Amino acid sequence: MVWSAGLTLLAALLPPAIVYVGKLVVDGVLAATKTRSEALSSHTLWLVALEFALVLVSAALGRLIALVHEVLQARLTTATNLKILHKALALELRHFEDPQVHDTMQKARRVADSRPLVIVVNLFSTVQHGVTLASYAALLLALSPWSALILVAASLPAFFVEARLARESFELHSERAGAARRLDYLEWLLTRDNHAKEVKLYGLGSIILDRYQRLARLFYERDRKYERRRLSFGLGFGALSILAFYGCYAFVVARTVMGVLTLGEMILYIAVFRQGQTALQATLLSIGSVYRESLFMSDLFQYLAVPTDQEGARVLPPRSPVRGRAQTIEFRDVSFRYAGQQGWALRHVNLTLPAGEKLAVVGENGAGKSTFVKLLLRFYEPTEGSITYGGVDLRDMDPGDLRSRFSAVFQDFVRYQFSAADNIGLGDTQHWQDAARIQAAAEKGGASTLIESLPRKLDTLLGLWFESGQDLSVGQWQKLAVSRAFMRDAEALILDEPTASLDARAEQRFFESFRALAEDRTALIISHRFSTVRIADRVVVLHNGEIQELGSHEELLRRGGQYAHLFQLHADGHGDEPASGRAGR
Numbered sequence: 374m375v376w377s378a379g380l381t382l383l384a385a386l387l388p389p390a391i392v393y394v395g396k397l398v399v400d401g402v403l404a405a406t407k408t409r410s411e412a413l414s415s416h417t418l419w420l421v422a423l424e425f426a427l428v429l430v431s432a433a434l435g436r437l438i439a440l441v442h443e444v445l446q447a448r449l450t451t452a453t454n455l456k457i458l459h460k461a462l463a464l465e466l467r468h469f470e471d472p473q474v475h476d477t478m479q480k481a482r483r484v485a486d487s488r489p490l491v492i493v494v495n496l497f498s499t500v501q502h503g504v505t506l507a508s509y510a511a512l513l514l515a516l517s518p519w520s521a522l523i524l525v526a527a528s529l530p531a532f533f534v535e536a537r538l539a540r541e542s543f544e545l546h547s548e549r550a551g552a553a554r555r556l557d558y559l560e561w562l563l564t565r566d567n568h569a570k571e572v573k574l575y576g577l578g579s580i581i582l583d584r585y586q587r588l589a590r591l592f593y594e595r596d597r598k599y600e601r602r603r604l605s606f607g608l609g610f611g612a613l614s615i616l617a618f619y620g621c622y623a624f625v626v627a628r629t630v631m632g633v634l635t636l637g638e639m640i641l642y643i644a645v646f647r648q649g650q651t652a653l654q655a656t657l658l659s660i661g662s663v664y665r666e667s668l669f670m671s672d673l674f675q676y677l678a679v680p681t682d683q684e685g686a687r688v689l690p691p692r693s694p695v696r697g698r699a700q701t702i703e704f705r706d707v708s709f710r711y712a713g714q715q716g717w718a719l720r721h722v723n724l725t726l727p728a729g730e731k732l733a734v735v736g737e738n739g740a741g742k743s744t745f746v747k748l749l750l751r752f753y754e755p756t757e758g759s760i761t762y763g764g765v766d767l768r769d770m771d772p773g774d775l776r777s778r779f780s781a782v783f784q785d786f787v788r789y790q791f792s793a794a795d796n797i798g799l800g801d802t803q804h805w806q807d808a809a810r811i812q813a814a815a816e817k818g819g820a821s822t823l824i825e826s827l828p829r830k831l832d833t834l835l836g837l838w839f840e841s842g843q844d845l846s847v848g849q850w851q852k853l854a855v856s857r858a859f860m861r862d863a864e865a866l867i868l869d870e871p872t873a874s875l876d877a878r879a880e881q882r883f884f885e886s887f888r889a890l891a892e893d894r895t896a897l898i899i900s901h902r903f904s905t906v907r908i909a910d911r912v913v914v915l916h917n918g919e920i921q922e923l924g925s926h927e928e929l930l931r932r933g934g935q936y937a938h939l940f941q942l943h944a945d946g947h948g949d950e951p952a953s954g955r956a957g958r
């Protein structure tokens with residue numbers, strides 16, 4: 374920035390100096406031809422050399438400034454992107470599920486690439502052109518204050534129109550942020566590997582492409598209309614400034630013919646007027662540009678200002694149950710409604726999980742199982758009621774502290790396109806490079822045979838996104854996700870359909886070892902599979918967000934309610950014996 378400022382200031386002073394030396398040259402030539410003086414002509418030649426040197430420096434300065442700006446651009450873009458990413462890390466889950474926040478984030482990311490630099494550069498060039506302009510103005514005022522006034526008056530309307538168009542362009546962009554995101558989505562659908570199968574099988578290409586084209590055409594039409602308006606204004610006001618220039622030109626020529634001005638002065642004034650006009654327009658354009666870009670930058674600031682302080686603890690210092698052992702978890706009359714939704718996702722949930730209990734959560738699609746987990750991890754707060762962990766209200770705990778006590782295998786676990794070691798190690802950021810721990814976790818998660826079969830064992834890069842990556846089957850990825858969950862020495866485990874993609878043998882092994890692996894940790898298992906559910910101490914059946922039944926597998930079977938009914942259906946469909954004796958415990 375300092376380099377840019379210094380060089381820009383220097384560059385600002387050069388054009389008037391060059392013009393002035395040009396005037397001295399003309400005057401020198403006239404004087405020399407009149408007097409035929411040797412000394413005068415050699416003096417004039419030195420002036421030409423000086424002008425040459427100044428032009429050379431000016432050209433070099435231009436290149437140097439461009440270099441400084443390149444460097445600044447690279448640093449500014451990284452810095453802005455880092456800010457955006459830091460903010461993304463601070464966002465809460467509810468933000469990621471909010472289309473408005475997505476729009477804001479999208480707009481902020483578009484701003485990050487070039488706009489910050491454009492503002493900096495234009496601020497400097499405003500100063501540069503301003504300084505050049507001031508020096509021209511000083512020269513011009515000596516000729517005629519009127520011509521200076523005309524110069525300014527002829528440029529102002531263009532400036533105001535430019536500012537107005539800038540606002541229009543910004544509004545245009547803001548309006549269509551949602552549509553732009555849809556366009557990105559369609560593009561993403563057509564270009565990502567995991568969509569290719571369906572797109573090809575169902576022949577979706579033309580439908581998606583058609584939607585893309587229709588949206589893109591809409592954008593194009595609006596852009597064209599806007600650019601046409603800009604052009605017509607530009608032509609009109611351009612003609613006005615040419616008129617002003619030639620008016621003054623005629624005035625200066627007349628004064629020279631009358632002998633009031635020397636030829637050198639005439640050349641000086643014409644150059645000053647022409648370049649002054651250019652400098653003034655450039656100044657106004659830079660100001661307009663700073664204005665337009667700051668409108669766009671407001672998107673970035675709006676995104677950075679998305680409030681994320683709702684996650685903090687209610688009390689300071691936050692309360693924290695003793696670490697290192699399982700704690701009682703209690704839902705006290707918890708009801709929850711997603712923002713903007715009418716219906717309740719959970720209603721009057723009362724449930725106590727003693728430390729170390731293994732609880733299965735079952736229920737049909739949309740019953741509220743995932744919501745239950747989201748509340749427990751404090752991704753959301755109950756609309757009514759409260760949840761306690763080790764007797765402490767979750768709202769009084771630091772969310773980082775709370776989450777560090779849990780391990781989880783989510784239904785939509787992540788497939789990190791990193792090495793196999795990273796895929797497991799990232800489950801515990803404290804020890805993520807500890808090979809012995811990774812091996813042990815792989816063993817627990819049933820991934821050790823898989824890792825042995827990989828060409829570079831734990832160092833094998835997984836996924837097909839990068840060169841030499843090795844893709845895995847869904848079940849193999851799931852084994853890594855389960856291993857990742859065992860990386861951390863957690864107090865509680867959350868397993869959302871942990872065996873959904875495992876083969877029969879792997880599933881069997883998981884059941885057999887689950888109790889030993891879970892040890893005395895509290896565990897929450899969400900599943901539609903009754904074979905999985907039976908390894909739990911108790912089962913809670915959710916229905917429309919409410920607890921419908923609660924008890925052990927055997928109790929619920931005996932009760933003959935919804936659970937027994939579903940179990941029977943499942944057994945009929947799968948040839949499973951509804952015999953309680955086969956329960957995992």
Ligand SMILES: Nc1ncnc2c1ncn2[C@@H]1O[C@H](COP(=O)(O)OP(=O)(O)OP(=O)(O)O)[C@@H](O)[C@H]1O
Binds near residue numbers: 718743744
């Ligand atoms: N982010 C969200 N915003 C608004 N409503 C939501 C959101 N997530 C879930 N819901 C609604 O809340 C209710 C409970 O959803 P939840 O995801 O907890 O069900 P689930 O039991 O986990 O279902 P599944 O077995 O299909 O995974 C559903 O009616 C669902 O439509």
